[in-house]
Amino acid sequence: MRSWSVAIAFVVVGTVVGCAHAPATPAAAPATAQRPGGEGGRGGEGARPPQGVATVRRAPAPPNWERQDSVRKALMAEVLATVAGRENEPAGTVFKNVKFSKNMPVKDFLVMMDEQYGRSVGATCTGCHANTNVGGVLKVDYADDSPKKKQISRLMEQMTQTINKELSKNKGLDQPYIRSTCVMCHRGTEHMPTTMKQLKNSDPPPQTRQKG
Ligand code: HEC
């Protein structure tokens, strides 16, 4: 177990943690989740629960990606500094507690944390990793497995790999093999729309052709 201390203004972290649900976070996610797609948040599925009763999955407004980006960037730089010179070694040997992607070079592993695990689900690093914030000094323990979001994310990784295995069996695809990722489903948010009704005309089309 190791932890890195990162000095980031408390006020900045407090407003961008987003999906952290950390007990000590002052700016915890507001309970008034808005559904995207409908004017005044009135879009969404047909059957709706009585107001204020959280019985169905929520689709809150997307987080502030730019603000989160800068926090993740700062934390990435801190982690990279602690493993300087070992960026090309496998994540499984440099870090203590990596179960998947063990052979991925450290620098690629951290890019994956930033883009796939972070931006794609609208989270900063502390959204999944155990942390304390004392007097504005943020300490993150990346190897700690206790946060629920980290545990769920491992299951998500497992699921993504299973999908890839199944997908590669389908030889009839226009493109021989599309690799599924966290981005494929999440697109920047933890709780994403699941019906076309929730999508606006200005949203990107559900599929984008890729080269290669
Ligand atoms: C959506 C949840 C999530 C987010 C956000 C996230 N991580 Fe992770 N992180 C994980 C999971 C899950 C693992 C374990 C991966 C595995 O076992 O293969 C992990 C592992 C790590 C490890 C290895 C720790 C060790 O010692 O074993 C580091 C370092 C790390 N993350 C850094 C970061 C950084 C830096 C960020 C922000 C840029 C970040 N993570 C964002 C879920 C997340």
Ligand code: HEC
């Ligand atoms: C095949 C689609 C799919 C893929 C791929 C996928 N997820 Fe998810 N994920 C979901 C769904 C569906 C939910 C539940 C959404 C909801 O509650 O609105 C979810 C929920 C989550 C949550 C929130 C859990 C909670 O507390 O409610 C996290 C964090 C998460 N996923 C991380 C990841 C990460 C990291 C990856 C890539 C390793 C990933 N997901 C890949 C479909 C996917």
